[in-house]
Amino acid sequence: MTLHNQTAIITGAGKGIGKSTAIALAKEGVNLGLLARSRADLESLQRELTSTYGIQVHIATADISNRAEAELAVETLIKELGSVDILLNNAGTAQFGTLVDMDPAHWEQIIQTNLMGTYYVTRAALPTMLNQKSGSIINIASTAGERGFATGSAYCASKFAILGLTEALLQEVRKSNIRVTALTPSTVNTELSVNAGLPIGDEDRMMQPEDVAELILAALKLPQRVFLKTAGIWTTNPQ
Template sequence: MLEARTALVTGAGKGIGRAVAAALVREGARVGLVARTRADLDRVAEELAGFSGDDASRIAVAAADVGQRDQVERAVAELRKRLGPIDVLVNNAGIAKFGAILDMPPEDWEAMQRVNVLGTYYVTRAVLPDMIAARRGDVINVASTAGEKGVANTSSYAASKAAVLRFTESLAAEVRRHDVRVTALLPSTVNTELASAVGLTIGPEERMMQTDDVAQLVVAMLRLPPRVFVRDVSLLTTNPV
């Protein structure tokens, strides 16, 4: 159980973020939900209230575009006021669009870097002082196996996830002395609305990696003793055929 932990999950309105938030609430953590769309957050918060027993005060929401630093700082301040200092951060918010370099509008290329890379940086920078002060914390960055190797038509997405991996490594080396763990999760294709929207499907749906699978790993990592420092974990789906 994680009753003593206070978590912030980005991209919590659906998909992996929603599954991670649900798993953390079930484990007894206080959980702040961040996403761009307030209606999605309110719906998820209502769902999660059923997992929290009589203590719905363990769940708080703040709408923000993680690619906008002022919105991030405002959201983190609001959640800190509601829930207390944050010692678990799951940087899950991300967007994806594929296409050839010359076919993709520069605005789309730039948007992926802003959300996937700068968003990860902005939220981490906003919560890190709490963790350093407490000498305890976990930052879990949801990257992708796409960040390990570029392939045609994925230049912006692959570049953004590669940047998240290097950010994770650098930050881990920087804050390890403060007893703050920084870990990258590298899922392959997960059965989400986002994957479906960009045409990423692998075999039968039931054979694909599910959002709850990723959430279970997040919980397992948070249960590790503080002396165990995991830098990155790859999640590969089983053979789907």
């Protein structure tokens, strides 16, 4: 299925997996709405993508953990793009610590961003897809959403929740021709994994954000009658 001239909103588009996916979609001729908190990241990507691929790129800064900001940003991007065919719920944050030692404000922030932010953004975009009777939503979960580990209580809880949200929503909207997918990558070489102090091992063999973008592209190119429910993507790097 060709993606040319479709429209996509990507959260967390300024860096890492979101940025790589924006580049991959731009190459396919998809018009983009990019969202993150840092304007400078979005502006430089907007310049690069418009000049290289001649597509429309709109940007909106918002903290998705804030419902009003998330809704305004998504509504503005949809107005500018004229529709939303693809929603990539990618923005996320990670921090690790024992349940007792971790600051409750940080614990809450992880849930508020990874789970509530995904919910706010999806709720703002879904009515347009329901009216169109088509669309694809891809939620970036994690292996941490399938398997708990010590010090990961907040991050794992947020990502397990994303898998639950994905499965419930896909049952709700599949009859409206809207696909909902969750991806569960293991460690990817991005600022998030480096800053969170995840064991990286041999960097050359680590999964790169462009690799995840390729899987996202493949999922989106499936005929509209088919969708990937969940897909794990692991690196060959032993962790």
